[in-house]
Amino acid sequence: MTEWIEACGAGDVDEEDVIRFDHEGRVYAIYRSPEDRYFATDGLCTHEQISLADGLVMDDIIECPKHNGRFNYKTGEAKGAPVCVNLRTYPVRVEGGMVFIEV
Amino acid sequence: MSQHYVIVGAGEAGARAAVALREQGFAGDVTLVGGETHLPYERPPLSKEGMLAELFAAKTIATAERLAEAGIAFRGGFAVTRIDRESKRLEGVDGRAIGYDKLLLATGAAPRRLPGVEGARVVYLRTIEDALLLREALVTGRHLAVIGGGFIGLELAASARLRGADVTLIEALPRLLSRGVPEAMARQIEARHVAGGVTLVFGDGIAAIASGPDSAVVTLASGRRIEADLVLVGIGAVPNVALAEAAGLAVENGIAVDRHLATGDADIFAAGDCCSFPLQIYGGRRVRLESWRNAQDQGNLAALNMLGAGEAVSSVPWFWSDQYELTLQIAGLSDEGIRTVRRDLGDGASILFHLANDGRLVAASGLGVGNAVARDIRLAEMLIGKSARPDVAALGDAGVKLKELLAAA
């Protein structure tokens, strides 16, 4: 069973940036792309349990703040060492100025 | 006939290079020769998480399945004793030998030894075995003496305190981390260790260490005596160059390679902690780095160049260290700078930007809790890579996004 939950306000995330969202003991990362679209992934790196929201977003890529592991946040794909396990992604919907993710 | 590429040293650089050869589509044979019996593993956790975790588990860089899947032959426990460049053969003990068409030396570095000091209670930290021995000794009530206020000694001192052991750290100079870390940040780290309960001794040398079966006594130049259950020596590392040297390859504080990581022998490359290379961004200054990311980057680059890509080293040095809740990150080499600009990120986190006399950003040092400095250090690294000359006032103003400075550079 999935449900849509409200993660943040659309304006809470800067363009080409990311914020952290915690829900029921799970950490998510909410992204706003340079072309002003929203995406969501698991919030912790797959190398070590590090919050990706402290990392740098450049184009389609989120870079982990700890050892610079890189993922495509739109697809979750791990882009090479030291990360080799993909990130899980979640569907996103923006409505009434709020960002919802389906978990 | 199929080409055979051989990598000596199955550490960060070697393992990375082996995988990268396959990623680049190399169809010949790849053999990864490791002097250690373990599968390739990460060293940074050995002084950090590995010390603190309930149970020790090595962090493997490439599992046996992954290596097999990629068609990489892993020969663990094979210490190469000689390179025969004429016949292109590697020799090991017991008459074992491996032929190669191209060779990568990724032999890493070894802890610098304290001359004349031997004994069961004097240890170094580089391998899983070293870490396991230390873990066992670092428990409440035990006393660890650390010789050297460098990264390994400090990280281990922090881990030891977090495990409840008492720690005395002896540094010959008047401050910690005198190589590569700005004094202001070293003082901040010092204060954290004092708050953590580490006894720090500065400006004193080691006169003698007497090691018995269960404990050791360190006698300092001043005459002070420190009794400890275990003594960790962390006074730097020396590159493993013996193989290369005996084979007649040039050695200059590491196996000397050119900007393509090639040695004087067109079929032999070197990468990682074992080699010195010219750093383009600083006008070709020859350096040797002991850094995890450098080992990865050079492993990748060496693989490319073994396949003939002819690409030059372009990355900016980058290093991190974790102590207690603090993380230090440094991009670039700070000794290239002549002045610094400070950016205050709040909550005790700050970045020092190091500028050359022509205004070029040459390095950035950041210290803060968790990953507070990570993003800005990463952006600074890109600015350094572009030889940018950012506005000094903007650098010092945390309200100005470094991303904007990068876009303008």
Ligand SMILES: Cc1cc2nc3c(=O)[nH]c(=O)nc-3n(C[C@H](O)[C@H](O)[C@H](O)COP(=O)(O)OP(=O)(O)OC[C@H]3O[C@@H](n4cnc5c(N)ncnc54)[C@H](O)[C@@H]3O)c2cc1C
């Ligand atoms: C405790 C510890 C903590 C660290 N923490 C950090 C950190 O926080 N941040 C950071 O940036 N860096 C850190 N480093 C440094 C980082 O781990 C090294 O830079 C990196 O491991 C270098 O990789 P390498 O492949 O060049 O060498 P190594 O990892 O040393 O691997 C070399 C391998 O070659 C093998 N070898 C040598 N000679 C032979 C031979 N003749 N035949 C066969 N095999 C041989 C060795 O046994 C070894 O396994 C740390 C290092 C240590 C020891």
Ligand code: FES
């Ligand atoms: S924790 Fe993310 S790359 Fe290591």
